[in-house]
Amino acid sequence: MQGASSSSQHGCAAPLRPDAALLFTDIVLKRNRAHEQMGSRLSLSDKDHVHAHAAASLASLIKYRLKPTAGSLLAYLEDADLLHAVTDADTAIDNGFRFAGAFEVAAVVLQLGEAHAQDVRGGARFGKYKQLWRAYDVRQRILEKMRHAPSRYTCAEPSCGFRSLKAHQFRRCAGPCSPEVKPGYCSKACQRKDWARHKAVLPQHNHSNCGHTHAEVRNH
Ligand SMILES: [Zn+2]
Ligand SMILES: [Zn+2]
Numbered sequence: 001m002q003g004a005s006s007s008s009q010h011g012c013a014a015p016l017r018p019d020a021a022l023l024f025t026d027i028v029l030k031r032n033r034a035h036e037q038m039g040s041r042l043s044l045s046d047k048d049h050v051h052a053h054a055a056a057s058l059a060s061l062i063k064y065r066l067k068p069t070a071g072s073l074l075a076y077l078e079d080a081d082l083l084h085a086v087t088d089a090d091t092a093i094d095n096g097f098r099f100a101g102a103f104e105v106a107a108v109v110l111q112l113g114e115a116h117a118q119d120v121r122g123g124a125r126f127g128k129y130k131q132l133w134r135a136y137d138v139r140q141r142i143l144e145k146m147r148h149a150p151s152r153y154t155c156a157e158p159s160c161g162f163r164s165l166k167a168h169q170f171r172r173c174a175g176p177c178s179p180e181v182k183p184g185y186c187s188k189a190c191q192r193k194d195w196a197r198h199k200a201v202l203p204q205h206n207h208s209n210c211g212h213t214h215a216e217v218r219n220h
Contacts, residue, residue: 025059032056032088050097057088058101061108073116077125082109090129098135106136139165156183156198157190173198 032052064070064081075082086109089102113120120126121133142165146153155162155170164170170184171191177183183198185191 025062028055028059029063032059046095050092050095053088053092053095054097054099054101057085057092057105060085060088061101061105065108071112071115073118076109076112076116076118082112083125085109086126086129086132090132093135094131098139102132103136103139106132110136152184154184155186155190157185157194158197160186160190162186162190 032055060081064075064079064085067075067079067081069075069079085105089099089105092099093102109126110120112118113123113126145167146165152167152170153163153165164186167184170186171188172184173182173191177198181201183191183194185194
């Protein structure tokens with residue numbers, strides 16, 4: 001990699017300051033441990049509780065990654081931070097918080113296991129964290145679907161940019177446009193905004209013969 005001078009180029013010195021990252025993660029972990037110990041007295045809200053687990057999971061992943069042993073079989077078998085990253089991610093997911101970082105934790109462990117021919121999901125060390133593996137599998141299936149049909153998961157209004165993994169969140173044009181070009185929108189507002197564009201790409205759907213406007217057709 002380049003020297004310290006590259007930091008000004010990218011405008012961010014974080015990758016060059018692992019000590020700062022470690023300090024930050026230690027603060028997160030200490031707070032989390034304090035929360036765990038005082039949990040009953042603090043009456044932590046459910047939301048704060050799962051967020052604390054998610055933050056602790058990511059902090060542990062950072063600590064693991066900064067070690068020279070990261071990626072080794074020994075790390076797979078014995079690294080406490082890697083194990084914490086998994087247990088906290090699993091707990092957060094088990095309590096309903098499927099945060100994006102959990103999938104990174106899962107991917108890191110699965111890749112590490114694969115690299116050293118370890119049975120991650122069936123093994124003694126990581127096998128019991130079923131919630132994490134289940135959530136990861138669901139996520140992978142959705143991402144696979146997204147790769148095949150990206151338009152199903154992105155608002156069709158070009159300036160909107162809204163994306164969601166939940167295809168049912170989008171309002172599909174109910175008009176007679178063909179399935180390959182049928183747009184989906186995040187909202188009625190976006191559908192209205194995109195109407196002129198959508199109409200223009202569908203000259204065959206002007207309903208000049210049947211008397212319907214496409215606006216009527218799309219709303220039935
Ligand atoms: Zn249409
Ligand atoms: Zn939109």
